[in-house]
Amino acid sequence: MTAVAAVETVPLFAPADVGIRAVSKAALYVVIASGLSLIFGLMGVLNFAHGSLTMIGAYLGGAVMVATVSAGTGGVARFVLFFLAAAAVFGLLTGVGAAVEVALIRPIYDREPLFQILLTFGLVLVLDEAARIVVELAGLQPQTEWQDAIGTAPAFLGARYDILGVDTRWGLYAFEALVGLTVVVAILLFLGETRYGLYIRAGSEDAEMAQALGIDIRRAFTVVFGVGAGLAGLAGVLLMWDPRFGASVPLSVETLLVAFIVVIVGGLGSFKGTVVAGVLVGVVDALMSWLFINVVDFPGLPELVLFTVLVTVLVVRPKGLLGVAEVGGH
Amino acid sequence: MSLLEVDDVHSYYGESHVLRGVSLSVDRGETVALIGRNGVGKTTTLRSVLQLTPPRRGTVTYDGTDVTGRPTHEVARMGIGWVPENRRMFSHLTVDENVRIATPPDGDVGAAFETVYGAFPELEDHRDREAGDLSGGQQQMVAIARGLVGGNETLLVDEPSEGLAPQIVEAVADALSAVAAEATVLLVEQNFPLAMDLADRFYLLDQGTVVASGSTEGVTREDETIRRYLSA
Structure with missing residues (x-):
């Protein structure tokens, strides 16, 4: 996750800064985990390739933005291009996902869950390595965030603003929160009304x-x-503009861990649980990042706290917060 | 020709050979009881009809069509409803949603609601409650109602009285009796008097095969064959 990257210039006591970071992280975490939650909930398939799809989505979204945005492109046009890129990536990866299900997952439904885990883990190796090769061929560094893609964000999102005495990226975080909220509402409407x-x-x-x-x-x-x-790809497009994440090959593992923590804490089979857990994990992550970076100097501890939350939930309440079935008992 | 025909069906759970050549038939409008001790293959017979446990040998024919090996959802759409053991409510869905989900995509949801709440007026007050919050008897009514919607002509009913208080069993029996008057029912029921009361005919199963069958009229638990196969 992103504890180290979150240092920046956070004041010693900055509730407003922690608050806006918590809101943006909560939104991002819900979007990252939502696709995994739907798949895990209905099918009982633990899709290890989820993070790889997010990473690919980030690169595809970045590629569209870098190819279409120039120095003279206005802020509104950049937003429009972003949403077109997001729609295209969502559509493309939805088709790819459906094809993968039919060709690879469906033949092994009747086998033990271990086969699905091995298959999707194999997909991670293939997709991440393929991405690394393509990224290197394109002349980029696979291990570091794609700065050109981050640079396609409108100035409003890239800039820092001093509000409530806190100098931070208010625009970016508010944008992420808004997109995250929109995605959550759309999924809730899909689940509840169709x-x-x-x-x-x-x-x-x-x-x-x-x-x-x-x-x-x-x-x-x-x-x-x-x-x-x-949805995994859509999350990638959203992360592509955020300097705390950005398009890089390690984004695959980083987002997969977040998605697993959120889905398991929220509870198997419950999208509402995923939303609640995403908010919880986002808030805890933002708070711990502030605490262990600005008050006590232990930059690795926020991640440790999140994994402690995960283990505690698995031991105390294996169903998760709002789950309908025990993890492993589906 | 009978509406439902099960012919020499052999079904397995893994390598465990559960049904060993079950044959039975149910005529249109008839109520037929499957009786026998625990573990003799009654539930597996219902599951094999729906292809939830597809037979490895033998055939299941419904309304003149061989449905053996077809996907369960296609068999269900031919007009077969399932009221499973333990009810298996979608406990996080409301009563309305439990009914709506059983209605085919091209079906009339309004008509389905009328059917269900006409047959079970008690449920109307609980339409927006999650099914998991209902009492056992109410859940059984939802389960039966869910099997009825979508124009289903046949109901496979598995242990409807299991786990219910005696006065609730009576209400469920009344509901089933009303259903049986209009539909074709294949009933699995441990409560022997209830099964004999509801059914026109019975099949007695033992060790995965039919050992006796006939009209339920005048059959009591004291009959030699019944006593031999039903006693623990």
Whole structure:
């Protein structure tokens, strides 16, 4: 995660700064975890390749922005291009995800979960290595954030503003919070108001019963795996502008860990749980980053605290905060 | 030809051979009980009809169509509803949503609500409650109602009285009796008098095969064959 990168110029006691960082991180974490939550909840598939798709989404979004934005491109045009890039990446990775489900995941549904874990872990190795090769061929450093892509953000997002006595990137963090909120509302509406959303909520509880009611659960699996992959890519596009993250190959593992923590803490099969856990983890991360960087000098401790939260939840409440099934018992 | 025909069906859980050549038939409008001790294959028979546990040998024919090996959702869409053991509510969905999800995409949800709340007026006051918050009897009513919507002509009902208080069993029996008057029912029920009361005919299973069958009229637990296969 991003504890070290979060040092910047945070004052010794800065509740406003911690607050806005917490809000932006909460939004980002929910978006990062949402696709994994939908896939895990309905299908019981632990998609280790989720972070790789986020990383690829960040590079694809960055590629669109770098190719289309020039020094003379105005702020509004950059926002428009960003949303077009986000839509394109979402659509592309949704299609790729659906194809992966049909070609690779579907043939092993009847096998032990270990096969799915090994398969998706294999995908991580393939995708991350392929990304590293392509990024190097493009003349970029795979290990460091793609600064050219970060530089395509409108000046309003790139600049720091002094508000409430805190000098930070208020525009960027507010933008991330707004996009995150929009994504959450869209997913909640999809789950709550559409027939497919109903299938997903029911299938997350009891896929066999859903089948016996006439629902083609295999098709729902394909749709959800596709949408989950698309959401992973969308999260990548959102992270591409943020200097705390940025497009880089290590973003794959970084976001995968966040997604796992959020989904498990929130509870298997519950998107609302994912939202609650995303907010919780975002707030804890921002608070711990401030505490262990500005008050006590232990930059690695915020991550340790998050993993402690994860382990505590697994031991004390294996269902997670709002889960409908125990992790491992699906 | 019967509406449902199960012919020499062999079904397995892994390597465990559970059904060993089960054959039975259910005519349109009939209520047929499957009886037998625990673990003799009653539930597996229902699961094999729906292809949830697809037979490795034998055939299941519904309304003249061989459905063996077809996907469960296609078999269900042919008009077969399932009221499973332990009810298996979608506990985080509301009662309305439990009904809505059982309605086919091209079905009339309003008509489904009318069917359900007409048959079970008690549920109407709980439409917006999560099904997991209902009492056992109310959940059983939702389970039966869910099996009825979408124009299902046949219901596979598994242990509807299990875990319910006696007065609730009576209410569920009344509900099933009303359903049986209009639908075709294949019923698995441990409560012997209830099964005999609701059904027109019965099949007695033992060790994965049918050992006796016939009309339920006049059959009591004291009959020699029944006593031999139902006693613990």
